[in-house]
Amino acid sequence: MPGTNLTREEAQQRAKLLTVDSYEIELDLSGAQEGGTYRSVTTVRFDVAEDGGDSFIDLVAPAVHEVTLNGDALDAAGVFADSRIALAGLPAGRNILRVVADCAYTNTGEGLHRFVDPVDEQAYLYTQFEVPDARRVFASFEQPDLKATFQFTVTAPDGWTVVSNSPTPEPKDNVWTFAPTPRISSYITALIVGPYHSVHSVYEKDGQSVPLAIYCRPSLAEFLDSDAIFAVTRQGFDWFQEKFDYAYPFEKYDQLFVPEFNAGAMENAGAVTIRDQYVFRSKVTDAAYEVRAATILHELAHMWFGDLVTMEWWNDLWLNESFATYAEAACQADAPGSKWPHSWTTFANSMKTWAYRQDQLPSTHPIMADISDLDDVLVNFDGITYAKGASVLKQLVAYVGEDEFFRGVQAYFKRHAFGNTRLSDLLGALEETSGRDLKTWSKMWLETAGINILRPVVETDGSGVITAFSVRQEAPALPAGAKGEPTLRPHRIAVGLYDLDADGKLVRGDRVELDVDGELTEVPQLVGKARPAVVLLNDDDLSYAKVRLDEVSLRTVTEHLGDFAASLPRALCWASAWDMTRDGELPTRDYLALVLSGIGKESDIGVVQSLHRQVKLAIDLYAAPAAREALLTRWTDATLAHLRAAEPAGDHQLAWARAFAETARTPEQLDLLDALLDGSQTVEGLAVDTELRWAFVQRLAAVGRFDEAEIAAEYERDRTAAGERHAASARAARPTAEAKAEAWASVVESDTLPNAVQEAVIGGFVQTDQRELLAPYTEKYFEVLKSVWDSRSHEMAQQIAVGLYPAVQVSEDTLTRTDTWLSEASPNASLRRLVSESRSGVERALRAQGVDAAAS
Numbered sequence: 001m002p003g004t005n006l007t008r009e010e011a012q013q014r015a016k017l018l019t020v021d022s023y024e025i026e027l028d029l030s031g032a033q034e035g036g037t038y039r040s041v042t043t044v045r046f047d048v049a050e051d052g053g054d055s056f057i058d059l060v061a062p063a064v065h066e067v068t069l070n071g072d073a074l075d076a077a078g079v080f081a082d083s084r085i086a087l088a089g090l091p092a093g094r095n096i097l098r099v100v101a102d103c104a105y106t107n108t109g110e111g112l113h114r115f116v117d118p119v120d121e122q123a124y125l126y127t128q129f130e131v132p133d134a135r136r137v138f139a140s141f142e143q144p145d146l147k148a149t150f151q152f153t154v155t156a157p158d159g160w161t162v163v164s165n166s167p168t169p170e171p172k173d174n175v176w177t178f179a180p181t182p183r184i185s186s187y188i189t190a191l192i193v194g195p196y197h198s199v200h201s202v203y204e205k206d207g208q209s210v211p212l213a214i215y216c217r218p219s220l221a222e223f224l225d226s227d228a229i230f231a232v233t234r235q236g237f238d239w240f241q242e243k244f245d246y247a248y249p250f251e252k253y254d255q256l257f258v259p260e261f262n263a264g265a266m267e268n269a270g271a272v273t274i275r276d277q278y279v280f281r282s283k284v285t286d287a288a289y290e291v292r293a294a295t296i297l298h299e300l301a302h303m304w305f306g307d308l309v310t311m312e313w314w315n316d317l318w319l320n321e322s323f324a325t326y327a328e329a330a331c332q333a334d335a336p337g338s339k340w341p342h343s344w345t346t347f348a349n350s351m352k353t354w355a356y357r358q359d360q361l362p363s364t365h366p367i368m369a370d371i372s373d374l375d376d377v378l379v380n381f382d383g384i385t386y387a388k389g390a391s392v393l394k395q396l397v398a399y400v401g402e403d404e405f406f407r408g409v410q411a412y413f414k415r416h417a418f419g420n421t422r423l424s425d426l427l428g429a430l431e432e433t434s435g436r437d438l439k440t441w442s443k444m445w446l447e448t449a450g451i452n453i454l455r456p457v458v459e460t461d462g463s464g465v466i467t468a469f470s471v472r473q474e475a476p477a478l479p480a481g482a483k484g485e486p487t488l489r490p491h492r493i494a495v496g497l498y499d500l501d502a503d504g505k506l507v508r509g510d511r512v513e514l515d516v517d518g519e520l521t522e523v524p525q526l527v528g529k530a531r532p533a534v535v536l537l538n539d540d541d542l543s544y545a546k547v548r549l550d551e552v553s554l555r556t557v558t559e560h561l562g563d564f565a566a567s568l569p570r571a572l573c574w575a576s577a578w579d580m581t582r583d584g585e586l587p588t589r590d591y592l593a594l595v596l597s598g599i600g601k602e603s604d605i606g607v608v609q610s611l612h613r614q615v616k617l618a619i620d621l622y623a624a625p626a627a628r629e630a631l632l633t634r635w636t637d638a639t640l641a642h643l644r645a646a647e648p649a650g651d652h653q654l655a656w657a658r659a660f661a662e663t664a665r666t667p668e669q670l671d672l673l674d675a676l677l678d679g680s681q682t683v684e685g686l687a688v689d690t691e692l693r694w695a696f697v698q699r700l701a702a703v704g705r706f707d708e709a710e711i712a713a714e715y716e717r718d719r720t721a722a723g724e725r726h727a728a729s730a731r732a733a734r735p736t737a738e739a740k741a742e743a744w745a746s747v748v749e750s751d752t753l754p755n756a757v758q759e760a761v762i763g764g765f766v767q768t769d770q771r772e773l774l775a776p777y778t779e780k781y782f783e784v785l786k787s788v789w790d791s792r793s794h795e796m797a798q799q800i801a802v803g804l805y806p807a808v809q810v811s812e813d814t815l816t817r818t819d820t821w822l823s824e825a826s827p828n829a830s831l832r833r834l835v836s837e838s839r840s841g842v843e844r845a846l847r848a849q850g851v852d853a854a855a856s
Helices: 008-017 217-223 224-244 288-303 316-334 343-358 373-378 384-400 402-416 423-434 440-448 551-563 568-583 588-601 606-620 626-645 651-665 669-677 688-702 708-717 723-731 738-748 755-765 777-791 794-805 812-825 829-855
Strands: 018-028 039-049 053-057 063-070 073-075 083-089 093-104 110-115 123-128 149-155 161-164 176-177 189-194 197-205 208-218 254-256 271-277 453-460 464-474 492-502 506-516 520-522 534-539
Touching: 008 018, 008 053, 018 271, 039 053, 053 506, 053 606, 063 083, 083 093, 093 110, 093 384, 123 254, 123 271, 149 161, 149 189, 149 812, 161 208, 197 217, 197 224, 208 224, 224 254, 224 288, 224 316, 224 402, 254 288, 271 288, 288 316, 288 343, 316 373, 316 384, 316 423, 343 384, 343 568, 343 606, 373 829, 384 402, 384 440, 384 492, 402 423, 453 492, 453 534, 464 492, 492 551, 506 520, 506 551, 534 551, 534 568, 534 738, 551 568, 551 588, 568 588, 568 606, 568 829, 588 606, 588 626, 588 829, 606 626, 606 651, 626 651, 626 669, 626 794, 626 829, 651 688, 669 688, 688 708, 688 723, 688 755, 708 723, 723 738, 723 755, 738 755, 738 777, 755 794, 777 794, 777 812, 777 829, 794 829, 812 829
Parallel strands: 018 149, 208 254, 254 271
Antiparallel strands: 018 039, 039 093, 053 083, 063 073, 063 093, 110 123, 123 189, 149 176, 161 189, 197 208, 453 464, 464 520, 492 506, 492 534
């Protein structure tokens, strides 16, 4: 709809005309247990700069009953269209608008989401408003720079709890009247409503006292490890308040674990919502706890960067997300008593890998993206906005100095508290504290797209002494269809020199830090030193660049990758090897050999689990088809061997059990899964608990061992929301035409599935070893894609557009069919981007398969 997609120009015009003072919002949710619609009454007070100006307020609602402006009733049917209420001829000065509407509960994770827990059959509600979905709950000027105070009054069913941004009041006759918030943006307001379970505490330090609370559904309460969550939260409060020199800016801090959440979490001011899969029902590895802690710290950092000081428009979304991503890792690495001081290893292993992948797609864009409308921003929550931006911020810290960086951030918060800013406001503060001119740095790093490659150029004499050393920088051509030109950038990097010690460990003997600029940078500091076994560029992962090894270093790493004494250089080398595989520089069979030679020595469980995922992806998509089965057999045999050899009850044992379940294939291996499920066989220390059982069930369903009866029996053991999702995924995974048709119909031909169940069905439907069975759905996908996109909400449509793209059909035919659709269907920019990204994956896989075949 035309009005749904707010443009930057419209937002700028509205911001010039209007200054919003306050919202008073009344919601009658007394019928939430039954669902349907609810009454929403919004009163907005705002000032108009020019007499007679025209504007509009945003609202997505099935019905609008009353629109009153300054006491005069407007024709509701006449002024409400295309998700907007037209406000014509506004008088200068103070205006008061009242809107009475019926708004709808959703099951898509957008607006006011309603979920019924199968355990207690109670409804649970929560809001999710970023980017433009506050307008699904109340009439709002839906843009980040029109900040206001928000005062909520909510009528809820008896016995329920209502949580919002302001402290929770005592209800009167089931009516909850909250105090007004500070001036904040509409997208970080929140309501969480239902019979939630809660645990309360307080953060106290130096006279400061902030109430803390954690909420979840009662059916998850037994699994809620609140002490651990509070401990990470307090660590974040200590570290951020010291580094930012600004007290936590809201009255309380609630963290609410909510069902069917689309993202990891959301930084609503003082009322953070988090996906409740982070309340772990079964044993998980330490990597999962680390990721949860990072999520907690990410959202807490947003209380300052995003909520206290907010971007003016969505082109600076990257700064919100990149800063929080950088801050989460820095806090985990540096905070006293942190359980994850190796967080920069995790960052290099996961965030950087995500960024490098995103930056090589045809949709690559500058970190500071050109966001012309809401459609642009909705698909821009990507690896550049989060991970590349955070990587560049890490380099900026190295470039200006950590103390100078945080002094600039402190000045920024004090100067712009409860206001809106642009990038130039932050850079200006950093220039003041560091004395560095950041304009050129900003232009090169934030306003250009694409990635650089750094290669060492090492010359030695006959005795192995370095006679010349330089760093060569390359700027590969951008992918076809990408905008911009290749750019050589200034990099602040370290060069590490590693040798094998007496114990066979690769240890760093020397390190040089320098600025790399241009195509070739000489490093005279290394001339005259003995040639080491490994020269590692970008040691300590200071910059953002793909790194290659010289021949001597590559030979050493191939034989000794698992022997690095420190986890970060290992992670950097693993990442380089994976990148070479994706780029077709390292055949899949060689990547598998490298992983098998070194993974047994890898202590970091997060790295191990990433290698598991990457090996499977490489074999499924990058291996020559003729070699795929043999490679899968080799890999699966290795997973079982590692499972049996792993320390009982340890993280590695659990990770290898899951990896084995992913690809178990022989009758003997599948018999073992079946036996582990029924208890007739055991592996010492391996707890086959609820989540691991489902992993086994899904594999047995995917290979045809389990059908409806076995899946239904497992669901009877786990009649929960998670069990419902797992069962739906297992049903969709069955290798029959009937199962695929049923799954396809439930997602594509009907729009009744909740977001989380739809995601589960799609995940089960796409099985890489069912290519022939899935082949007919390539044409079906392109036949329905446009209509699905036009008729579904953004989140639901994106799940389908990305999840059901025929990515496993790696062929020229898939590329041709995609190109035909792109030229004939005339999709909008957002859908074109998603399909083009998926197409790029097939194109990359074809290239890699050719390299792997040639190496055979």
